[in-house]
Amino acid sequence: MTINVDIIFKIAAIGIIVSVLNMVLNKAGREEQAMMTTLVGIVVVLMMVINLVSNLFDTVKTMFQLY
C-alpha cells in the first residue's frame, strides 16, 4: 500500500489557497463568501484526513488482531 507523502503538500496547498481567497474576499467586502470558501476548504481536507485515519485504524486492527 503505497503511502504517498504528497498528501501533506495537497493539504498545505489547499490551506494556502483558502487563506489567500479568504483575504481577497474579505477585502472585496464579501465576508460570507469568504466564510463559505473556508468551510469548503476545511471539509475537503477533512475528507482526506478521515480517509487516512480510517486507513490507520484498519491497519492497526489487522496488525494487533484487535476485535
Place this chain on the structure above:
Amino acid sequence: MNIFQIVAIGVMAAILAILLKNHKPEFGIYISIVAGLIIFLLVLSQLQSVIEILNQLAGRIDIEDVYLSIVLKIVAIAYIAEFGAQVCRDAGEGVIASKIEFAGKVLIMVMAVPILVSLMDLIINMVP
C-alpha cells in the same frame, strides 16, 4: 524507508504547519495529524515482522497464545489512545486529551483483568 526520509517528512510537515497556523489554525492541525499518520504507517511494516517473531517465540515456549494476543491488544489500545490524546493536546484541548487517556486506561484495565485472575490462581495453587 530509512530514518532520513522520516525525519525529512516530519520537519517539512512542521514547517508547513507553522506556515498555515497563523492564517488558518485548522489546517495546521490537519497537517500535524496527517504527518503523524504517514510516519506511523511507514514504520508499521517493520512492526509486523516483530509481532510474527513474538508469536513464534510464544509457540515455542507453549504459553497460551491468548495471553500474547491480550498483550498485543493492550499495546494497540495504548497506541491509539495516545495518538488521539496527542492530537487533541496539539489542538489545545487538554481536557479532551486527558479524557481520552482516562478511557484508554480503563479499557486496558478491563483487558488485563483475565491475566490478573490467572496470576492469582497460580499464586494460590503454589501456596501449600
